[in-house]
Amino acid sequence: MPEYQQRIAELLAPTPVEPRALEDCLGLALATDLTASIPLPPFDNSAMDGYAVRSVDLAGADEQNPVVLPVPEDVPAGRVQNPPLQPGTAHRIMTGAQVPPGADAVIPVERTDGGVTEVRAYAQVQPGAHIRRAGEDVASGATVLSAGTSLTPPQLGVAAAVGAERLPVHRPVRVLILSTGSELVAPGTPLEPGQIYESNGLMLASAVRAADADARLLRFVPDDVHAFHAVLSPHLDSTDLIITSGGVSAGAYEVVKDALSGNGVEFTKVAMQPGMPQGCGRYRGGPAVVALPGNPVSAMVSFEVFVRPVLRAAAGHSRTRREVRQATLTEELVAPAGKRQYRRAVFDPATGEVRTQGGTGSHLLTAMAAANCLLEIPEETTTLPEGSTVDVLLVD
Ligand SMILES: Nc1nc2c(c(=O)[nH]1)N[C@H]1C(S)=C(S)[C@@H](COP(=O)(O)OP(=O)(O)OC[C@H]3O[C@@H](n4cnc5c(N)ncnc54)[C@H](O)[C@@H]3O)O[C@H]1N2
Numbered sequence: 521m522p523e524y525q526q527r528i529a530e531l532l533a534p535t536p537v538e539p540r541a542l543e544d545c546l547g548l549a550l551a552t553d554l555t556a557s558i559p560l561p562p563f564d565n566s567a568m569d570g571y572a573v574r575s576v577d578l579a580g581a582d583e584q585n586p587v588v589l590p591v592p593e594d595v596p597a598g599r600v601q602n603p604p605l606q607p608g609t610a611h612r613i614m615t616g617a618q619v620p621p622g623a624d625a626v627i628p629v630e631r632t633d634g635g636v637t638e639v640r641a642y643a644q645v646q647p648g649a650h651i652r653r654a655g656e657d658v659a660s661g662a663t664v665l666s667a668g669t670s671l672t673p674p675q676l677g678v679a680a681a682v683g684a685e686r687l688p689v690h691r692p693v694r695v696l697i698l699s700t701g702s703e704l705v706a707p708g709t710p711l712e713p714g715q716i717y718e719s720n721g722l723m724l725a726s727a728v729r730a731a732d733a734d735a736r737l738l739r740f741v742p743d744d745v746h747a748f749h750a751v752l753s754p755h756l757d758s759t760d761l762i763i764t765s766g767g768v769s770a771g772a773y774e775v776v777k778d779a780l781s782g783n784g785v786e787f788t789k790v791a792m793q794p795g796m797p798q799g800c801g802r803y804r805g806g807p808a809v810v811a812l813p814g815n816p817v818s819a820m821v822s823f824e825v826f827v828r829p830v831l832r833a834a835a836g837h838s839r840t841r842r843e844v845r846q847a848t849l850t851e852e853l854v855a856p857a858g859k860r861q862y863r864r865a866v867f868d869p870a871t872g873e874v875r876t877q878g879g880t881g882s883h884l885l886t887a888m889a890a891a892n893c894l895l896e897i898p899e900e901t902t903t904l905p906e907g908s909t910v911d912v913l914l915v916d
Pocket residue numbers: 699700701703704716717718719720721765766767768769770771774794795796797812813814815816818882
């Protein structure tokens with residue numbers, strides 16, 4: 521299994537780096553460190569709506585003995601020209617407005633009568649009170665985001681706050697998802713006997729998108745080799761990776777295998793359950809191909825262990841793997857010898873316990889939908905008593 525993982529990893533080269541407007545960067549990987557060219561906050565500013573004062577001018581003020589100061593200036597947030605505060609005066613100031621030179625504190629409006637031309641202050645203030653200092657959040661020249669960061673909303677907020685207009689990010693991997701199979705019909709149409717609704721295509725496209733890659737879905741590719749090549753051909757120049765599901769095992773009418781073998785893709789059996797039959801390679805020397813088995817759970821588990829980490833690495837993310845936790849098994853399990861088994865399971869982070877969902881059948885998709893982790897059973901393990909410590913891959 522590790523060798524097969526390595527083969528797939530080698531198929532995808534890092535995507536090019538391109539500058540993108542901040543609003544188009546969510547989830548993408550930053551390609552170089554982002555350094556702040558300004559401090560944050562950029563200037564000393566008020567944390568409160570109130571009055572900028574010299575703290576010494578309010579010494580001894582209280583409810584019974586208010587200090588009355590003239591208010592010659594009003595300082596709304598954004599006022600650019602900001603006259604200095606003269607001793608014995610107060611400037612009415614709003615949250616976020618620049619503290620005038622000469623002021624060393626802000627008294628909140630609630631501690632005053634709220635006067636406009638003169639103000640009665642009912643409390644004294646400590647020097648520095650309610651002033652947010654320049655550089656308190658970020659010093660000028662500091663690295664605010666590191667290369668490889670998968671950009672989150674607050675990180676994009678930081679980038680905007682330091683004045684970045686665009687960011688150098690890795691272009692997302694462009695993935696084409698194909699599903700084949702004469703038994704498949706679109707949800708929304710009536711089912712004839714022998715038919716099932718197509719679900720792998722949508723599931724894999726969603727998994728690709730959730731891994732912050734681009735997905736294009738081609739469902740119901742005809743079960744015919746010529747038609748298969750014809751459907752692919754217009755997409756080849758704009759695709760980094762083709763993912764197929766189904767048609768890789770030992771049966772007749774395996775269009776994926778028939779079309780891709782001899783065109784750069786090799787099919788093999790991997791010592792893993794589910795997900796034994798697999799294929800990978802490069803289609804006619806062009807895009808990478810990963811041919812996943814058709815059983816829905818096999819397709820999904822194979823995507824998790826083979827494809828997702830590679831998609832993340834190619835797109836420059838420094839975190840490519842799911843979090844692995846150690847958990848205590850609440851039941852006894854048996855597993856096949858010589859295969860790495862992945863069981864659908866629910867991990868409870870509060871207790872550290874894990875319990876499997878459903879059986880091992882790779883058609884049992886609802887157990888996968890109910891799971892929040894994959895419980896990994898190593899190749900050499902065939903029995904796990906209740907209370908064993910196991911590794912779980914957190915998949916949501
Ligand atoms: N004689 C053998 N038979 C099978 C073997 C084997 O080694 N020898 N391996 C089994 C294993 S394990 C798996 S996994 C499957 C893989 O089969 P294929 O990749 O060829 O997939 P299909 O036969 O096309 O489909 C399998 C199953 O999945 C359903 N399916 C397929 N595509 C979709 C889709 N897009 N949406 C929903 N469901 C889908 C399909 O109807 C089948 O039920 O082979 C075993 N057999």
